[in-house]
Amino acid sequence: MDRIPILQMGQVLLVTIQVDMQDQTALALQDDLANKIATSGAKGVLIDISALEIVDSFVGRMLGGISGISRILDAVTVVVGMQPAVAITLVELGLSLEGVRTALNVERGMELLAQSRKGNLFAR
């Protein structure tokens, strides 16, 4: 099982990352998300990483890549559920997740996406 399911809820696509990402899985996820945004017209992507105990530079790059692809396809990406220890390690490693928006949990992420659609909080 090497494809991560993408759940659609209205204008938002939700992805829960539960497995340690391998290159193949990450590339497949990027592909699938890009296609799903294009076919569904979704305006937001929520990526839950609460199950991840380690976020290394590879995963960081992948999150950045997904954010970039979504942005071009006119969707906003929010990464939610990061464990406090992961945030600490990221900063210690000097990985700042440039261009990746974050929120505490799915609910806050949803609020952020709703605001971004109403106002223009995400002017680029």
Add this chain to the structure above:
Amino acid sequence: MDRIPILQMGQVLLVTIQVDMQDQTALALQDDLANKIATSGAKGVLIDISALEIVDSFVGRMLGGISGISRILDAVTVVVGMQPAVAITLVELGLSLEGVRTALNVERGMELLAQSRKGNLFAR
């Protein structure tokens, strides 16, 4: 990584099953869900199994178990995203998922939960 994350969205808990379930994982999920329903007061549980290509009697029993536990804790469980091939195999195997409600996808599952809270569609 042997715990499946549970996402809370308002009154609904969402679980995406992506890995082949082992006994340990299934038991941990049941425990976690029961605790989360109790602490959050959630009224609905959505379990997405779109990533599963095989649902055997073990997984079927687990889904039934979760439904039963949720019911006692006053929450409704809906299993969503079942692949057509899985449904065909289940029937061929004579596994009918007794007591487990299903919906085509997360959106329909959400609607079902909303209705169940409004009316009394799920009178027991």
